[in-house]
Amino acid sequence: MTKSVPHDGIRPDDRPIAVIGGGFSGTLLAIHLARRGSRVVIVERDPQALGHGLAYGTCGPQHLLNVRAGNMSAFADDPGHFLRWLGVDEADAANRFATRATYGTYLSSLLATARATMPDRIAVAIAVARDIAPAPGGTLDVQLDDGTILNARAVVLAQGNLPPQRHRALDGLAGSDVVPDPWAPGALDAVSPDARVLLVGTGLTAVDVIQTLQARGHKGPIMALSRRGLMPRAHAASGPSVTPQPMPTARGSDLLRAIRARATQVGWRHAIDELRPHTQALWQAHDGAAQARFLRHARPWWDVHRHRMAPALATRIESLRARGDLTVVAGDLRRVERAADGTLDVDWRRRGTNGSVRTAVDAVVVCTGPGGDPSRSRDPLLQTLLGKGLARPCPMNLGLDVDAHWTLRDAGGQAALPIHAMGALSKGLNWEMVAVPDIRLQAQRLAEHLCRTQGAVPA
Known part of the structure; x- marks a missing residue:
């Protein structure tokens, strides 16, 4: 060139x-x-x-991938391509997460x-x-x-x-113990195994950071904080077999009620999977005001049901929570300030309350996902x-x-x-x-x- x-x-x-x-x-x-x-x-x-x-x-x-290997072919017109590359039989793909x-x-x-x-x-x-x-x-x-x-x-x-967009509560803070982008090269290298860690966000990025820290032998307590305290749901133990369904005709709140009713009939995973071929068309069928309402009120619930964890990951996360090594809380992050001893003083409000909670941590990692x-x-x-x-x-x-x-x-x-x-x-x-x-x-x-x-x- x-x-x-x-x-x-x-x-x-x-x-x-x-x-x-x-x-x-x-x-x-x-x-x-x-x-x-x-x-x-x-x-x-x-x-x-x-x-x-x-x-x-x-x-x-x-x-692990958040989608089963059977649906991870790079080519839409050759759904078995990734499986052949892996050298596995299609019958073995329903429960495989590469x-x-x-x-x-x-x-x-x-x-x-x-x-x-x-x-x-x-x-x-x-x-x-x-x-x-x-x-x-x-x-x-x-x-x-x-x-x-x-x-x-x-x-x-x-x-x-x-x-990720920097959280306003972290304005003015700098240092290796404040991680605005966990996917930046070496971002987590300075987090010591015994550190008390705050994760800002409880979605798939938080799950990835938890897995990374655990793989490095992390022993310190981890607290994950988000406005609703929702973590991704788990895939079913065995793969779904979804019969194609016509696109729902309901819109807005009526659509939400229809999805809930369908989930009662066939299970929430099945109901969400039936929407996959229609999601983009449904989004475009709503005007800007309806899209904004979805983002304000329904998006967190959609994200945790639609973008799930592999069963093995969900088991690891549940084990950490059961042992008390991981705490997931719903609340708003207000401020993070550096204390006199060099640690980080976190001021947050638990959801549904007016009071302020102060928590001392050694590192803060922003896990709010892509900007x-x-x-x-x-x-x-x-x-x-x-x-x-x-x-x-x-x-x-x-x-x-x-x-x-x-x-x-x-x-x-x-x-x-x-x-x-x-x-x-x-x-x-x-x-x-x-x-x-x-x-x-x-x-x-x-x-x-x-x-x-x-x-x-x-x-």
Whole structure:
């Protein structure tokens, strides 16, 4: 790749598609595009994350997937692909939860195979994308941090989850005992085995942090705090067999009552699983006011029932709670201050009360999950696009505002340039767009759209 790619003499449809991000979303999209004859350049800042990203990279053997292996194929049209790669029989898949590290190896192998078999179609640039600007012929110039200008016929933002947003109670605090992002490299290294730890959040991120600490021999007490004190529910011991159901016709509160009634009939897991094919359509069928009400009141309950733990993880968590090593409480975090002895003084209010509770801890780890508001992201490309008005946050601040083909809407609401977002960045349109079964279908459909509208190099 040269420092500047000339625009003249090369047809726009011979230009590559630039995919920003080499994790699960970007890898899968690149493979789909290459299979359809398009040339692709994956721009990834971290060579260690290429092919699997953060979610499936820095994980220990204690970190299990939250979805059964039978539903973790990277390809929607080949549901048994991951199982064949594992070398297990499909009949054995109902109760199998592979490790996330294993899944990361699977994704890396897919990219390596695709690059080996289609070397002229998939290239990789280890760099940071900083800007995108319109170029002649309807193409786009992607500016990289090493000075390279990559001319592309379309760009797809696939950076994955945004970093967690810092809790306001931690403003002004710094030090290795305050961990704003537990997935940052080495974030938990300074937490001693005997430390009294506060986890801010009780969802799947908290479960991951607990598993990491336990794998390191942690013996100190752990308190997990969230507004409702809800932890993810467990998958059933054996896999479900769900008969396809039509999309519910009820909306709003009537829909919630219908789901509860269905759960009474068939069990809550079955009732939630029946909604999987319809979740995105149901989200889009509600207006902004209804979506906001869902986020305020129902989202925590949806999250813990929809995004579950593997049974083995749930057993470990319950054992820790039974022994008193883990305490889960519902309440609001008010302030965290550093005490004279260097420890952290936590001021919080138990849910349903007005009084203040003071708890001394040695470390605080923010486990509230990925951020959603792109305007608060530190990603240089997102900040540039927002600053130039080429992108805007979605109305619910769950990601970027996109149209039905995941094309970015600019500050004026127009989807004028071939810049697309996928995965977590498109959550505002789709709501459910963070799990493998959702993203793999999006990657296939987006590749089909790009090849249909942007053309493809003949195979």
